[in-house]
Amino acid sequence: MTLEAAPTQAFAHSGKLGNVLGLAFKNAGLTLATLTLYRFWARTAMRRRLWSRVWVMGDPLEYTGSAWELFRGFLISLPCFFLPAIFIFYIAPLMMDPVTATWLAIGFYIIANPLIAAARYLMRRYQLSRTRWRGIRFGLAGSSARYAFASFGWTILQTLSLGWYTPAARMNRAKLMWDNARFGDQPFQFIDDGESPQQGMWWPFAMGWFGSILSLFVAYFIVFMIAFAAGLGEYISQGAESSEQAAMIFVGIGVASFVLGLLLMTLAWAPYNAAAMNRIASLIELDGARFKLKAKTFSLFGVTLAGWLITIFSLTLLAPVAGFLQVRYVINRLEVTGAPKFAEIGQSIVPEGTSGEGLGDAFDLDMGVGVV
Amino acid sequence: MILARYADGRAAIARDAQVELGPDALTIQVGEQNHVWTYADLRRADDGAGRIMLKRKPDTGERLMLEQSSDLESTAPDLFKPRAFGIEGRAVVGSLIASAWGIAAAFLVGIPLAAAPIAEVIPERQRNQIADISWSQVNAFTDYCDDSDEAARILNDVAYRMMENSNVARRDDIWITIVDAPFPNAFALPDYSIIVTDDLIEMAESPDEVTGVIAHEIAHIEHNHVMKNIIRNVGAGVFFDIVFGGAGAGQAIAIASVNLTGLRYSRDDETDADVRGFEYMDAAGIDTGGVARLFTRFTEMAEEQGGGDIPTLLSSHPASAERAATARARSRPGLAPSINEADWRVVRAACSDEPIPVPAPIEIPAQGQTPREGANPNAAPAPTSPTPPLEGGAGKPESPGPMPKPAHPKAVAPRIGGLPSLGRAS
Numbered sequence: 001m002t003l004e005a006a007p008t009q010a011f012a013h014s015g016k017l018g019n020v021l022g023l024a025f026k027n028a029g030l031t032l033a034t035l036t037l038y039r040f041w042a043r044t045a046m047r048r049r050l051w052s053r054v055w056v057m058g059d060p061l062e063y064t065g066s067a068w069e070l071f072r073g074f075l076i077s078l079p080c081f082f083l084p085a086i087f088i089f090y091i092a093p094l095m096m097d098p099v100t101a102t103w104l105a106i107g108f109y110i111i112a113n114p115l116i117a118a119a120r121y122l123m124r125r126y127q128l129s130r131t132r133w134r135g136i137r138f139g140l141a142g143s144s145a146r147y148a149f150a151s152f153g154w155t156i157l158q159t160l161s162l163g164w165y166t167p168a169a170r171m172n173r174a175k176l177m178w179d180n181a182r183f184g185d186q187p188f189q190f191i192d193d194g195e196s197p198q199q200g201m202w203w204p205f206a207m208g209w210f211g212s213i214l215s216l217f218v219a220y221f222i223v224f225m226i227a228f229a230a231g232l233g234e235y236i237s238q239g240a241e242s243s244e245q246a247a248m249i250f251v252g253i254g255v256a257s258f259v260l261g262l263l264l265m266t267l268a269w270a271p272y273n274a275a276a277m278n279r280i281a282s283l284i285e286l287d288g289a290r291f292k293l294k295a296k297t298f299s300l301f302g303v304t305l306a307g308w309l310i311t312i313f314s315l316t317l318l319a320p321v322a323g324f325l326q327v328r329y330v331i332n333r334l335e336v337t338g339a340p341k342f343a344e345i346g347q348s349i350v351p352e353g354t355s356g357e358g359l360g361d362a363f364d365l366d367m368g369v370g371v372v
Numbered sequence: 373m374i375l376a377r378y379a380d381g382r383a384a385i386a387r388d389a390q391v392e393l394g395p396d397a398l399t400i401q402v403g404e405q406n407h408v409w410t411y412a413d414l415r416r417a418d419d420g421a422g423r424i425m426l427k428r429k430p431d432t433g434e435r436l437m438l439e440q441s442s443d444l445e446s447t448a449p450d451l452f453k454p455r456a457f458g459i460e461g462r463a464v465v466g467s468l469i470a471s472a473w474g475i476a477a478a479f480l481v482g483i484p485l486a487a488a489p490i491a492e493v494i495p496e497r498q499r500n501q502i503a504d505i506s507w508s509q510v511n512a513f514t515d516y517c518d519d520s521d522e523a524a525r526i527l528n529d530v531a532y533r534m535m536e537n538s539n540v541a542r543r544d545d546i547w548i549t550i551v552d553a554p555f556p557n558a559f560a561l562p563d564y565s566i567i568v569t570d571d572l573i574e575m576a577e578s579p580d581e582v583t584g585v586i587a588h589e590i591a592h593i594e595h596n597h598v599m600k601n602i603i604r605n606v607g608a609g610v611f612f613d614i615v616f617g618g619a620g621a622g623q624a625i626a627i628a629s630v631n632l633t634g635l636r637y638s639r640d641d642e643t644d645a646d647v648r649g650f651e652y653m654d655a656a657g658i659d660t661g662g663v664a665r666l667f668t669r670f671t672e673m674a675e676e677q678g679g680g681d682i683p684t685l686l687s688s689h690p691a692s693a694e695r696a697a698t699a700r701a702r703s704r705p706g707l708a709p710s711i712n713e714a715d716w717r718v719v720r721a722a723c724s725d726e727p728i729p730v731p732a733p734i735e736i737p738a739q740g741q742t743p744r745e746g747a748n749p750n751a752a753p754a755p756t757s758p759t760p761p762l763e764g765g766a767g768k769p770e771s772p773g774p775m776p777k778p779a780h781p782k783a784v785a786p787r788i789g790g791l792p793s794l795g796r797a798s
Contacts (some may be wrong), residue, residue, distance in 0.1 A: 035472040062417050095498045135381040135435040313434040342384040
């Protein structure tokens, strides 16, 4: 007997859409039947499926997390997050004076920002600690609080700069995350290659920034042109049959313009997203090995759009399929130069932790699949 | 012998290995070393759709990767069952379904059951806080009628007469306000206020119809339906938010429950308010026939409009026709109208910006007829003339009794727009 030939390239994703769809449908059915309580089991099964199709140098990744860990994390987040949230959003508006209740809600939204950042970090930590390759565990060291507060500061800078600090903030976050990532006892590094971390990202960002503003105008223009071509002008000049009908037409035009605008905005940001992903990958190093990602504008736009459509039309029930498309897209475009000395990389020393991603679940960060 | 790859969990490398299957254990031969793994201690690290990967339990980090093997399946069939993959069994799925629906039942059935005792213990300050939200809606969507003070006093008089005869505990806190609104309706607020719209008065063909509606709203207050309804909705909102991950739908339900559009009662509460309202009217010597006629008209309206936009006060469950029949069955024709002719003209003129019309016959049962046997002998007669107004604006009295016209702290503000869906309130 001989072993099945593993993919020859360093990184490959062998997942098939049909295979993932079948599991996604089963998960969606059981999630509905259990009023979403099954989501922890669904998430675990989907991760196992997605991870096991990721081949790295001939061996697959393995997801070792359990649904009970995620469920335990959810139970922990109940008193820590849900009960305060229930008080602030249900009880306070009814039982406290409006000014206090409003300040409480504003305070919650302010705190939610670093809390979401911390949740992302903890979620990444959990997922890495439950990912193995050749039996060796990944891990994420560092402090989630430090990441949360730093991220909060960068968010403030992003806001004050009307978004123009975003490329720097994205690279800062990536650096903090990857500098703390581990494979076994070997740390990843987010290296300084002598260039600006945002190299190659500014022009695409400017395109996205101006393009997204332009998108809305272009969308309204296109929709109005189509509407006029279809006889809207004549209809208005003759007088609409009823004000309700006229209102319906304009609501329809508004919705169509908004949807088209979103579509164009996604396209406008695709070059920036592709550039950022490629740049981040190029600065990651593991024991001398460097990575290269070949994300392209239109292919990334296609994957993003397909993910959105699947998520929206399935009322988020098939969101994991969107996650699968993303994972497959990245893995199949990832290359490595050089090889780490695997024989010298030992088992991880970063503690595993015992419970899952309660906060991440509370904020619904991963669309049910774990791709943060 | 099966070709395989073995990783020892101490370094990130996998070595070629050979595996020999025994009856209870497999032996892994890696170079000169042999590892014996008992089948009972093994688990699958793959997901069953590709290459087989075995690990030990508890996890040592060691991995054995081999091709799909019919030999292994026949030797160790347990490794091909869902349990070996860590996939939950039917018992877990069944328990989850049972738990989920059990929790749902606890929220959606338990909270309504607990609503009554919870509503009773909510302090007045918090109740007024909630009422403020309702009042802000009233202020936003209705107009204050500066000529309705006298009419409001008349309605409060008749309401107090009913409450006194029925010994309603909260009668000194209940106060009726007339507002200018483009829809016929009446609703009770958490602070024991009752709002009656001018369109409802305009629609009424006799005073007993308006009195019947007021009796119904008083019953909602007496039995704390308003707060119970809010607690039920908040409970449902919390449940939906936890279930659907805080998407905001639940919060919207809860917040809406204190808005006028959300003031809907359960079928039981409506029936309860109907029955109790009829009792007030009986005790005060007021004929329920007027209410029956009002319900009948709303039934006709509903039929004409195809069950569309009609006031929920009258269209909501139980069906108006059913309610009309109940009211008709209790009717005692011949009783004096609850509000005399002169007062009724004053009430009708509220919010109309027109002078009080010249007396004209109104369609009410003949006055002066003796109440039928069994009518409450203590029932007070309808006032024959309006109580002289006091100085100040219309509002809830500070002291017991039908004291008219102390300043109302929540007088409605000028209306800035309509709210057709207010018809949901009742």
